[in-house]
Amino acid sequence: MIISVLLLVLLAVWSLNTGVYDFGGKSAFDVLGKLIQQDPDLSLSDKYVVWDVRAARIIMAILIGSMLAVSGTSLQGLFKNPLATGDLIGLTSGATLLAAIAIVLGGHFQQYLPEAVQFSLVGISAFIGSLLSMLLVYRISTSGGKTNVVMMLLTGVAITAIGFSITGFLIYISKDEQLRDLTFWNLGSLAAATWTKNIILTIVLVISYSMLLPKGKALNAMMLGEKDAQHLGINVEKLKKQIIIMTALMIGTCVAFSGTIGFVGLIVPYILRLLFKSNYAFILPLSAVCGSILLLTADTFSRSIVQPSELPIGILTALMGGPIFIAILVKSKKSLA
Amino acid sequence: MIRAHQISYRHKEFHILDGIDVSLEYGEFLAIVGPNGAGKSSLLSILANEIKSDQKILFKNKNISDWEIRELSKHKAKFSQHNSNDIPLEVKDVVMMGRYPYFEAQPRQEDHEAMNNMMYETDVFHLKEREYNTLSGGEKQRVHLSRVLAQLQNGIDHKLLFLDEPLNNLDVKHQYKALEIIRKFTKKANSAIVVLHDLNLAAQYADKILLMKSGKVAAFGTPEEVFTAENISSAYNFPCTICEHPITHNPMIIFG
Numbered sequence: 001m002i003i004s005v006l007l008l009v010l011l012a013v014w015s016l017n018t019g020v021y022d023f024g025g026k027s028a029f030d031v032l033g034k035l036i037q038q039d040p041d042l043s044l045s046d047k048y049v050v051w052d053v054r055a056a057r058i059i060m061a062i063l064i065g066s067m068l069a070v071s072g073t074s075l076q077g078l079f080k081n082p083l084a085t086g087d088l089i090g091l092t093s094g095a096t097l098l099a100a101i102a103i104v105l106g107g108h109f110q111q112y113l114p115e116a117v118q119f120s121l122v123g124i125s126a127f128i129g130s131l132l133s134m135l136l137v138y139r140i141s142t143s144g145g146k147t148n149v150v151m152m153l154l155t156g157v158a159i160t161a162i163g164f165s166i167t168g169f170l171i172y173i174s175k176d177e178q179l180r181d182l183t184f185w186n187l188g189s190l191a192a193a194t195w196t197k198n199i200i201l202t203i204v205l206v207i208s209y210s211m212l213l214p215k216g217k218a219l220n221a222m223m224l225g226e227k228d229a230q231h232l233g234i235n236v237e238k239l240k241k242q243i244i245i246m247t248a249l250m251i252g253t254c255v256a257f258s259g260t261i262g263f264v265g266l267i268v269p270y271i272l273r274l275l276f277k278s279n280y281a282f283i284l285p286l287s288a289v290c291g292s293i294l295l296l297t298a299d300t301f302s303r304s305i306v307q308p309s310e311l312p313i314g315i316l317t318a319l320m321g322g323p324i325f326i327a328i329l330v331k332s333k334k335s336l337a
Numbered sequence: 338m339i340r341a342h343q344i345s346y347r348h349k350e351f352h353i354l355d356g357i358d359v360s361l362e363y364g365e366f367l368a369i370v371g372p373n374g375a376g377k378s379s380l381l382s383i384l385a386n387e388i389k390s391d392q393k394i395l396f397k398n399k400n401i402s403d404w405e406i407r408e409l410s411k412h413k414a415k416f417s418q419h420n421s422n423d424i425p426l427e428v429k430d431v432v433m434m435g436r437y438p439y440f441e442a443q444p445r446q447e448d449h450e451a452m453n454n455m456m457y458e459t460d461v462f463h464l465k466e467r468e469y470n471t472l473s474g475g476e477k478q479r480v481h482l483s484r485v486l487a488q489l490q491n492g493i494d495h496k497l498l499f500l501d502e503p504l505n506n507l508d509v510k511h512q513y514k515a516l517e518i519i520r521k522f523t524k525k526a527n528s529a530i531v532v533l534h535d536l537n538l539a540a541q542y543a544d545k546i547l548l549m550k551s552g553k554v555a556a557f558g559t560p561e562e563v564f565t566a567e568n569i570s571s572a573y574n575f576p577c578t579i580c581e582h583p584i585t586h587n588p589m590i591i592f593g
Contacts, residue, residue: 214441214442217434218437220426220430220434221434221437223421223423223424223426224420224421224424224434225417225419225420225421227382227387227415227417228415228417228420228421230387230406231385231387231410231413231414231415231488232410232434232435232437232438233406233407233409233410233411233437233438234406234437235406273425277425277426277427277430277468278424278425278426279426279430281442
C-alpha cells in the first residue's frame with residue numbers, strides 16, 4: 001500500500017515535467033516552486049501551463065483512474081466474476097448515451113439555461129444512464145443470488161449496441177460544435193481537465209469511497225453465497241444497493257468528465273488478483289491507488305509519445321485491456337461453458 | 338432457546354412444510370432425519386432465518402426476524418449443504434470469514450486465536466496456506482465447519498448452531514470427529530440442530546430426534562422413542578430391524 005502510494009507520487013512528479021511546452025530552460029518544478037511562493041516574476045503563460053493544464057490534468061487522471069478501478073473491483077465482487085466491469089456490462093455505454101442526448105437536446109434549450117446547469121445536466125444524465133443500465137443488467141442476469149455470466153456480458157453487448165446506434169444518429173443530426181463534444185465522449189480524453197471538474201470529482205470520490213472501501217470483508221463473504229454472507233452478519237440487500245448506486249455514480253461522473261476510457265476497471269483488479277488472490281480486503285483499497293497509477297502512466301505516455309500531438313488515451317488502455325480480457329476468458333473457459 | 342409453532346412453507350402450490358412445531362432447549366443436540374424431499378433442509382432454512390416468512394420463530398424469546406443481523410450472527414451460525422466450490426482465497430482467509438462479525442478492518446489477536454484453534458479441531462491446520470479451490474470435497478467441508486465454529490467463539494451464553502448434512506464427503510474418522518465437536522459444543526449449554534442421514538450416528542450422538550416425512554413431523558422425541566421399527570419403516574418405506582448397540586446401548590438400526 002505504502003509502496004504504491006510512493007510510486008504514484010513519483011509518477012505525478014515525472015508527469016508534471018513531461019510535455020511539449022518550453023519554460024525557457026527552467027524545469028516545471030522551478031515554475032511550481034515560484035507559483036507556491038507567489039513569485040511576481042512568474043510569467044502568466046508558465047503559470048497557466050503548470051497549474052491549469054498539467055497539474056489539473058494529473059489530478060484528474062488520478063481521480064478518474066482510481067474511481068474506474070474501484071468501480072470495476074466492486075462490480076466484480078457484486079457479480080462474483082472478474083469480467084464484470086462498467087464497460088463490458090454496458091454501464092459506460094448507458095452513461096455515454098444519456099450524456100449524448102443531454103448534449104444534443106440540451107443545445108436546444110441552451111439560451112434558457114445557465115452554464116452551471118447545462119454542465120451538471122450532462123453529468124446527471126450520465127449517472128442516470130449508468131444506473132438504468134446497471135439495474136437492467138442486474139435484473140436480467142441475476143436470479144436467486146446467482147449471476148449468469150453469459151447473460152451479464154450479453155446484456156452489456158445489447159446496451160452497447162443500442163447506445164452505439166442512438167449515439168450515431170445523434171452525431172448525424174448534431175451541429176458542428178456539438179459534434180466535437182460527442183466525438184470527445186466517444187474517444188475519451190483527459191485534455192479538458194479543469195479545477196472545477198476536479199473538485200466535483202473529489203466530492204464524488206469521497207462520498208463513494210467512504211461507503212465502498214470498508215466493504216472488503218463483505219465482498220469476501222459474498223463469495224460464500226448470499227445466504228451464508230447474511231449468516232456472517234452482513235446486510236446483503238443493503239450492500240447490493242450501495243454498490244449498485246455508488247458504482248453508477250462513479251462511472252457516470254467519470255464518463256461525464258472524461259468520456260469513455262475503457263478497460264481500467266478490468267486491468268487493475270486483474271493484476272491485483274495475480275498478486276493477492278481475490279482478497280477484497282486488500283484489492284479494494286489497492287485498486288484505488290493502482291487505478292490512478294495506471295491512468296496517470298497511460299495519460300502521460302499518450303501526450304508524450306507522439307509530441308507535439310496527442311494520442312487518444314482510450315487506445316492505450318484498450319491495448320492493455322484487450323489481451324487481459326482474452327486471458328480471463330481463456331482461464332474461465334470451463335466455467336462459462 | 339428456539340421455538341417455532343405451526344411452520345408451513347409452500348413453493349408453487351406444493352406444500353414443502355406443513356404445520357411443523359419445533360422447540361429446543363439449552364444444551365440440546367437435535368437431529369433432523371427423514372427420507373429425501375421430506376423438507377429437512379427447508380425447515381432448517383426457515384429456522385435459521387434464511388427464508389423470509391411471516392411465521393413466528395422465537396429465538397431466545399425474541400422473533401428471529403427482529404434481531405439485528407450482525408448481533409444475531411454472534412448467537413447463531415449455519416453450515417450450509419451446498420458450499421461454494423469457487424473461492425479464490427487461501428484456507429485461512431476462508432476460516433477468518435467466521436470472525437467478520439467481530440472486527441472492523443484488521444483481525445485482532447483473539448480472532449487469530451479462534452481461527453487457529455478451530456482449524457486444529459477440525460484437522461485443517463496443515464492446509465492453512467493452501468488455496469481453497471485445490472482442496473478435495475471433504476477438506477472443503479472441514480474448512481467450512483471450522484469457519485462456522487470460529488464464528489461462535491465468543492463469551493455469549495447459549496449459542497445455536499445449524500448444520501445441514503455436515504458429514505457429506507467426510508471419511509469415517511472425520512465424521513466421528515465432527516460429531517464429537519458438535520457434542521462438545523452442546524455440552525457447554527449451547528444447542529445444535531443438525532440434518533443427518535445416518536440414523537445410527539444420529540442415535541449415538543443426538544439428544545432429540547425429529548423424524549420427518551413429506552413436510553410433516555412423523556415422530557419427535559429421544560432416540561429410543563423415535564427409532565422404533567414401525568416409525569422408521571413407515572417413514573422410509575423400507576423394512577428395518579432395531580437392536581441394541583452392543584457398546585453404547587443406543588438403538589441400532591439395521592436396514593433390509
